[in-house]
Amino acid sequence: MKNFAASAFVAASLLLGSTAASAQTNALKVNLLSPLFKTGSFFYEHKLNDASSLQLGGLFTYWGLGDTKISGFAITPEYRRYLSNETQAIEGFYVAPFLRYQNLGLSMQTTTFDGTQATAKATLNTIGGGVVVGHQWIYRQRVTLDTFFGPSYNSNFTELKTSGGESADSFDVGSFKGFSLRTGITLGVAF
Secondary structure, three states, X not given: OHHHHHHHHHHHHHHHOOOOOOOOOEEEEEEOOHHHHOEEEEEEEEEEEOOEEEEEEEEEEEEEEOOEEEEEEEEEEEEEEEOOOOOOOOOEEEEEEEEEEEEEEEEEEEEOOOOOEEEEEEEEEEEEXXXXXXXXEEEOOOEXXXXXXXXXXXXXXXXXXXXXXXXXXXXXXXXXXXXXXXXXXXXXXXX
16 A cells, blocks of 8 residues: 555656646645555645635555454545635645545454354445644645644444344444544645
8 A cells, every 4th residue: 555655646746747836726645644554545635715725535445453354435525724824725724624424344254153153244334524623835836745633523324244144243333433533644746
């Protein structure tokens, strides 16, 4: 995942490096913290006016913890309101409400009542939102550095089944619902 993120950033930089260095209205970014969680997280931001922008984030993941495997994606639309008087959007301090939809597939080896091994599978869909505060810098009219954090809330809808078709109540999806913290450090290219 680290190689993919690095390759995507280098390719975007090369493709966009030939554009004129004028007022930037778009940015492509990658979250530098995502590989720590075996995830790829990418963003596209578009300036609406001098004080606001829209950002769309996409997340892809595949990882395992013991007998549990998780894979899936998330989509995060976000509205950013820039509060600085000295700079225009897409640079400066901002507040950003956001929504998030996640679709995750979970699988886990489990033991049934009669002692046989079975594979429990779940589809987990979460819908949530929150608000982050952050600051985005643009260096040399090209390179973006964005830091953000804030609270979020998710609710989830889960469908659980074992390989035999019976219900599998042993999944703990508690970490995917309720309040959490959304944070990130992104590096990108403005154009």
